[in-house]
Amino acid sequence: MIDVELLRNRPEKVEENLARRRNPEYLRLFAEARAKDAEWRAALLEADHFRRRRNELSREIAAARREAKSPTALEEEARGLPEGLRAAEQREHELHASRDAVLRRIPNLLDDAVPYGKDDSENVVVATWGEPIRGAGERKAHGDVLEALGLAEFDRARRASGAGFYYLEGDVVLLDLALQRFALDFLRGRGFTPVEPPFLLRREPYEGVTDLADFENVMYKIEGEDLYLIATSEHPLAALYLGEILEEERLPIRLAGLSYSFRREIGGHGVDQKGIFRVHQFFKIEQFIFARPEDSPRLHEELRANAEELFRRLKVPYRVVNVCTGDVGTVAAKKYDIEAWFPRQQAYREVVSCSNCTDYQSRRLGIRMGKAGRPGKVVPHTLNSTAIATSRAIAVILEQYQRPDGSVEVPEVLRPYMDGREAIAVASKGPS
RNA sequence: GCUGAGGUAGCCUAGCCCGGUAAGGCGCCAGCCUUGAAAGCUGGUGGCGAUCUCGCCGCGGGAGUUCGAAUCUCCCCCUCAGCGCCA
Incomplete structure (x- = not known):
């Protein structure tokens, strides 16, 4: 607001x-x-x-x-x-x-640095890293890799829960956990406090953190209760200090949220391919900061740098785009997307969204800043960024790290979290 | 789910039975005092609006009674404790 x-x-x-x-x-x-x-x-x-x-x-x-x-x-x-x-x-x-x-219903005011444009085709590339693998060759789509190795079940998931759901099995579950722990340890090293938030939120705080159209289109509602499944841990993290006064001396507060994200995505692209790239439920490690207004531009760059660093360590080529005025969304004043290179698709696709929401969420949530327990009129800024959404990270790893023999190499930085394993292979339903 | 106790300014508490300008403490800010600080003393310390030496609001939320409600009545929400259930 x-x-x-x-x-x-x-x-x-x-x-x-x-x-x-x-x-x-x-x-x-x-x-x-x-x-x-x-x-x-x-x-x-x-x-x-x-x-x-x-x-x-x-x-x-x-x-x-x-x-x-x-x-x-x-x-x-x-x-x-x-x-x-x-x-x-x-x-x-x-x-x-x-x-x-x-x-x-009026969106946030845009930062001057947001490029003018009509939709995502006019986002501006501001950085690229790594050497994209040119030519898909014999490469399989990540969903096919998962099925071929017996690491996921999509047909049975569809029967049990509908399209857009999945069972992950065997080594890919370990890969998922490895990514979580990798991202979390990285963020802990940079001053972020790990937070497991509630996965359900009441409507009132929800209206503070998101816009109403999103609310109707993406949220799952619990029948008979005033509760909604969170679409990202950004939302419960923003609501953490609902109605409170934050002491200026304590800012910035850096939080690392761990949660599943639940999204209906009605009216969006829907579920568009076999696999886990766009699904109704996925795990995400999120960066979140409460900041003094004057610090938020610098911290926005910090969040972006952290997210970039994670993908560099995974050795996944990417580019960063400055999201244009027509595509930036209601709540953000400025937004970067990081798009990883998916070699099978020969395309950059979004894996990170990094926003400075300035005072928009805080004002709606009734969060103020104060000195030494005394209320002030200044409203703090909130910023959020994906660290790693494991579904998308797994998808890009499976496309990039697959080997001709059908197995998949484990990125080096993840091996300590996977018993030192160098590769994942076929899963059988016995004990692993 | 049952029973009980609660929700008052940034925080803590009084007022509620018996309706008449929300008292006090802590914290914080300023002044005095002091070489400096602490203590002490004095004053200030919420939100909204305005014709900007004024007014209104504010006691969990809403409705009602009344000239007048923190206070009485009704409905709802939330928190805590005990019991029950439970990974």
Whole structure:
């Protein structure tokens, strides 16, 4: 949610910024929010006048009683007040709620460094690393590798849970755990505190961290409960300090979230291929930071550098794109995607999303900054980035590290987490 | 799930039975004092709005009674303790 002060004092700035998102709807919403805000303030003033008179009268009645005088005339005026007050209060409430509803649909203000563009085709490549393997040759798609080695079951998963689910078995489970521990140890070394968050969140905090369209399209709801399966640990991590005041001296707070991510992805691309590249459930190690506003640009680069380093250590070629205005999403002010090279597909595909959300989530969550336990008006910034989503990391490893004999080499940095093994091979359903 | 106790400003607590401007402490800020600091003393310390020496709001949320509700009534939410169930 954008700052109401900006809406009142620098509307032309906000309009200019919103226009860069290339969606005229946002400008319309902003104009509506401004109009509603003005109306609300007028209504508030009116209700205040009623309340002021009520307070005056009730003080006078009390005083008259104390002096044993009859306050009949005062009481008569007082009796007539609630009617007008009720109407004014109701109008004030409605306008306030309606202003905020509109305000909440307005996206975050974009950083100046976000390139102007209409969709993901206009994202700007800002870095590349590694030598992409040119030519797919005999290479198999990662889903086929998994099936050939008996490391996953997609048909049975479909029968049990539907498309987009999977059973992982044998060595690939160890690979998954190895990736988790590899990423986690790396982040611990860089000052991140590991956090296992709740995998279900109530609606109220959820509305603080994401936008409403996402909410309807990607979230799984628990029937009969006010609970939603998290789409990423970013969400419960952001909600960790819901309604609290963070002491400035404690910032930045670096968190490493470990969780499954659950996504329906209705209306998106859906489940598009056999395998685990796009699925309804996957494990992710997430970087998350609560920061002072002045530090957030630097920390955004830090998150990106961490994510890059992880893929360099895995020796997976990648490129970094600066996501353009038309593709950046509602909540982020600036976003980098890291796209790994998938040799079978001969394409770069997203494995990391790294966002600076500035004050957008914090304001919606009622998180403020303060000095020494004293509340302040400043709203801290939040930043998040994938460290490793194991599903995608496994997919790219299986495509890149597969060998002509059908086995798959284990990336060197993961071997300590896999009993020193150099390769994974066919799984059988016996004890491993 | 049952029973009980609770939810008051950044934190802790009083007020609630018996309706009339939310008291006190801690922390923090400023001033005085001091070579400096601590202690001590004094003042300040939430949100919203405005015509900016003013007003309104604020006691978990909502509704009601009343001229007037932290206080009375009803509904709901949450937390804690004990019991039950349980990996």
